[in-house]
Amino acid sequence: xxREQKLLLKEMMEIGFALVETNLYLDTHPTxxxxxxxxxxxxxxxxxxxxxxxxxxxxxTFMGMSGCPWSYINxxxxxxxxxxx
Amino acid sequence: MWIYEKKLQYPVRVDTTNPTLAAMIIxxxxxxxxxxxxxxxxxxxxxxxxxxxxxAILTDIGTEELAHWEIVGTLVWKLVKDATIDQIKGTxxxxxxxxxxxxxxxxxAAGVPWSAKFINSKGDPIADLHEDMAAEQKARATYxxxxxxxxxxxxxxxxxxxRQREIVxxxxxxxxxxxxxxxxxxxxYY
Numbered sequence: 642x643x644r645e646q647k648l649l650l651k652e653m654m655e656i657g658f659a660l661v662e663t664n665l666y667l668d669t670h671p672t673x674x675x676x677x678x679x680x681x682x683x684x685x686x687x688x689x690x691x692x693x694x695x696x697x698x699x700x701x702t703f704m705g706m707s708g709c710p711w712s713y714i715n716x717x718x719x720x721x722x723x724x725x726x
Numbered sequence: 727m728w729i730y731e732k733k734l735q736y737p738v739r740v741d742t743t744n745p746t747l748a749a750m751i752i753x754x755x756x757x758x759x760x761x762x763x764x765x766x767x768x769x770x771x772x773x774x775x776x777x778x779x780x781x782a783i784l785t786d787i788g789t790e791e792l793a794h795w796e797i798v799g800t801l802v803w804k805l806v807k808d809a810t811i812d813q814i815k816g817t818x819x820x821x822x823x824x825x826x827x828x829x830x831x832x833x834x835a836a837g838v839p840w841s842a843k844f845i846n847s848k849g850d851p852i853a854d855l856h857e858d859m860a861a862e863q864k865a866r867a868t869y870x871x872x873x874x875x876x877x878x879x880x881x882x883x884x885x886x887x888x889r890q891r892e893i894v895x896x897x898x899x900x901x902x903x904x905x906x907x908x909x910x911x912x913x914x915y916y
Contacts, residue, residue, distance in 0.1 A: 650733065651737060653733065654733055654734070654735070654736070654737060657731075657733065657735070658735060658736070661735070661786075661790060662894070664786055665783065665786055665787065665790075665894065665895075665898050666898070668779055668782040668783045668786055668898065668902075669779050669783060669898055669901035669902055669905065670901075671779070700732075701731050701732045701733060702729050702730065702731050702732070703729070703730075704729065713732070718732065719732055719733050719734045719796070719800070720734070720738075720796070720799065720800040720803055720804075722734075722737075724737035724738070724739055725739065
């Protein structure tokens with residue numbers, strides 16, 4: 642995995658984690674408008690990054706569209722990645 | 727249903743080959759207070775939760791625990807993948823190796839295989855949410871003992887992340903418990 646792919650993946654992982662946090666918080670504070678705004682802005686950013694990543698490097702989930710060959714199987718798989726930049 | 731997303735929740739870095747440390751960290755892969763127990767416990771308790779907040783928090787924390795299970799498995803794998811036989815022999819990982827090779831397997835650090843005996847689902851939301859809060863504290867304590875015995879900077883970094891998540895989950899379960907208690911009290915006086 643080259644440096645550029647790693648940087649994009651790590652940025653996506655960061656925003657994805659922020660979404661996990663806003664998700665859990667909103668589950669028990671569903672009327673907190675400030676948290677909702679934060680969640681919605683992360684959500685938009687995440688969709689953009691995911692589209693960009695999948696177009697360049699292959700699918701992250703089976704739900705997306707792929708060229709031939711089926712890009713979902715592309716390595717490295719998450720547990721094989723050396724995250725050092 | 728669940729959809730796998732091909733990424734880890736946290737970028738797992740491991741700086742050394744250390745089969746002994748792998749054999750200890752496997753506690754959180756298949757031990758009583760480990761991530762597999764947590765995930766199966768919370769996802770199993772969802773059916774009898776009385777409020778939408780509690781159904782959501784058990785679903786979402788349960789799902790996050792499966793992501794943590796993947797992180798712990800990755801720690802174990804990265805600690806042993808390059809180990810030679812000489813590096814494995816004489817370590818606590820040797821007993822694991824003769825059964826499972828270098829594959830992670832859900833048992834605890836003493837080799838006891840994962841069991842549903844580690845969890846419960848009482849069908850009583852107050853009992854279940856109290857169990858869940860205790861489970862988060864027990865997992866936090868386990869991560870602290872693991873951090874104490876670790877000397878790999880990458881491993882410590884990931885263990886600290888996982889420890890922090892236990893604290894956040896404890897907080898959210900406490901909020902869910904308060905919401906459920908208010909709901910049950912409200913019903914009583916209807």
